[in-house]
Amino acid sequence: MEQRSAPRHRVLKAGTIEFDGGPVTCMVRNMSDAGAMLDVATVAGIPGYFTLILRVDGRRMPCQVVWWREKRIGVAFE
Helix, strand or coil: CCCCCCCCEEEEEEEEEECCCCCEEEEEEEECCCEEEEECCCCCCCCCEEEEEECCCCCEEEEEEEEEECCEEEEEEC
8 A cells, every 4th residue: 555645756866865874875766856866875864854966956955864774774855
């Protein structure tokens, strides 16, 4: 059952997770106006709230982690 508030579209965009602990490289795998799914090397050390920066256009989006599994993070945009 779909629980997302907006449909997500497949993308492949390089991004950076920014927080007080330093930047973490990620890949945005799918995205909507409400959130995204990110691939990371490891979820260890990534906080529940951070800023996602899209490298292609420099767009900055405050995020809240909704779920995480091994090397993937689901976020909602604030």
